[in-house]
Amino acid sequence: MREKRVLVTGSCGLIGSEVCLHFHRAGYSVIGLDNNQRAVFFGPEGDTSWSLDRLRTNIPGYEHHEIDMRDRERVLRLVENKRPTVIVHTAAQPSHDRAAQIPFDDFDTNAVGTLNLLEGARRWSPESPFLHMSTNKVYGDRPNALALVEKETRWDYADPEFRAGIPESFSIDQSLHSLFGASKAASDLLVQEYGRYFNMPTCALRGGCLTGPNHSGVELHGFLSYLIRCNLIGKEYKVFGYKGKQVRDNIHSEDVAHFMLAFAQRPRCGEVYNLGGGLDNSCSILEAFSLAEEVTERAQVWTYLDTPRMGGHICYYSDLTNMQAHYPEWSITRSLNDTIREIADSWSSRLATMHSV
Numbered sequence: 001m002r003e004k005r006v007l008v009t010g011s012c013g014l015i016g017s018e019v020c021l022h023f024h025r026a027g028y029s030v031i032g033l034d035n036n037q038r039a040v041f042f043g044p045e046g047d048t049s050w051s052l053d054r055l056r057t058n059i060p061g062y063e064h065h066e067i068d069m070r071d072r073e074r075v076l077r078l079v080e081n082k083r084p085t086v087i088v089h090t091a092a093q094p095s096h097d098r099a100a101q102i103p104f105d106d107f108d109t110n111a112v113g114t115l116n117l118l119e120g121a122r123r124w125s126p127e128s129p130f131l132h133m134s135t136n137k138v139y140g141d142r143p144n145a146l147a148l149v150e151k152e153t154r155w156d157y158a159d160p161e162f163r164a165g166i167p168e169s170f171s172i173d174q175s176l177h178s179l180f181g182a183s184k185a186a187s188d189l190l191v192q193e194y195g196r197y198f199n200m201p202t203c204a205l206r207g208g209c210l211t212g213p214n215h216s217g218v219e220l221h222g223f224l225s226y227l228i229r230c231n232l233i234g235k236e237y238k239v240f241g242y243k244g245k246q247v248r249d250n251i252h253s254e255d256v257a258h259f260m261l262a263f264a265q266r267p268r269c270g271e272v273y274n275l276g277g278g279l280d281n282s283c284s285i286l287e288a289f290s291l292a293e294e295v296t297e298r299a300q301v302w303t304y305l306d307t308p309r310m311g312g313h314i315c316y317y318s319d320l321t322n323m324q325a326h327y328p329e330w331s332i333t334r335s336l337n338d339t340i341r342e343i344a345d346s347w348s349s350r351l352a353t354m355h356s357v
């Protein structure tokens with residue numbers, strides 16, 4: 001039988017590290033690619049070297065390659081040498097806000113890096129399922145044009161057509177995306193195109209808020225993780241506009257990895273799915289404060305700024321109907337409360353270690 005080998009880019013990040021562990025448990029040998037670029041994008045708070053140690057400890061035979069996704073020759077050579085049977089692409093500049101300060105790094109990593117990997121896959125592993133982490137920011141600020149109702153602690157869609165959330169058929173065109181949304185839309189289209197044009201088993205997953213205990217959340221990326229970290233250390237959390245009632249749907253990284261394995265086992269070509277917590281695991285920032293306070297028993301310190309983040313969604317939650325119809329064996333296993341508890345536990349022990357050094 002052919003050895004099952006997964007190549008995971010961004011292997012030290014939130015999603016990448018979870019995918020490495022999940023596929024290892026499913027009997028895959030794991031090849032990771034990550035150059036700790038997160039520490040360059042976000043400074044020492046974004047450093048993921050602790051995560052590399054964790055992978056080395058928990059995955060016997062874990063093979064790590066410190067390669068930059070922008071280094072076309074090295075990315076192509078890695079795929080040629082390893083011929084992975086599954087490719088999971090999670091390496092990215094992940095911040096909506098940071099992209100405007102580093103437009104070349106953002107586009108070269110997100111769009112060109114994805115092209116480098118897709119082309120490696122087409123040349124040497126064309127039959128291997130190729131999963132790409134895309135984002136709901138490909139829809140730009142178009143969801144903000146939907147009619148909304150204001151509830152006591154959150155915004156919601158007024159139109160019953162969107163009761164289950166935003167579907168994949170929602171337009172990605174003619175809206176404000178941020179440079180990040182544009183570079184991710186480019187990579188999302190490339191992934192679809194390699195599926196449809198070359199008949200490769202590719203899939204773009206348009207993430208809502210992906211989270212979990214292994215996130216190195218920072219102000220510019222990783223909303224729940226950062227919010228809980230602020231709660232625990234008494235740091236002021238800044239709310240940008242929309243009365244703090246803006247809604248995000250949150251999904252535990254393990255549920256993301258679980259879906260990726262389901263797709264790898266029964267792939268389809270050129271698919272796109274919205275992947276978030278859906279309505280059940282959605283919350284506004286105000287609601288997230290209350291949930292965090294219940295878990296940590298500490299008051300959230302926060303301040304309100306009138307100006308919303310450019311292009312930020314007022315209300316977004318994913319319609320999961322398509323992925324559940326195609327993969328009925330998959331479902332969300334972690335409630336929002338469970339996820340918040342896990343994040344708080346993880347930050348508590350990581351912060352204790354930081355303070356003891």
Ligand SMILES: NC(=O)c1ccc[n+]([C@@H]2O[C@H](COP(=O)([O-])OP(=O)(O)OC[C@H]3O[C@@H](n4cnc5c(N)ncnc54)[C@H](O)[C@@H]3O)[C@@H](O)[C@H]2O)c1
Nearest residue numbers: 010012013014015035036037038068069091092133207210
């Ligand atoms: N976390 C979220 O809320 C969220 C939401 C929607 C979409 N996504 C997407 O999911 C994917 C994973 O997100 P995440 O939260 O795990 O991000 P993350 O920042 O935790 O992980 C990304 C990893 O990629 C690595 N990386 C970045 N640039 C690289 C480069 N040029 N070469 C090699 N490695 C590089 C980083 O060092 C980091 O470890 C990204 O594509 C992101 O856009 C994330």
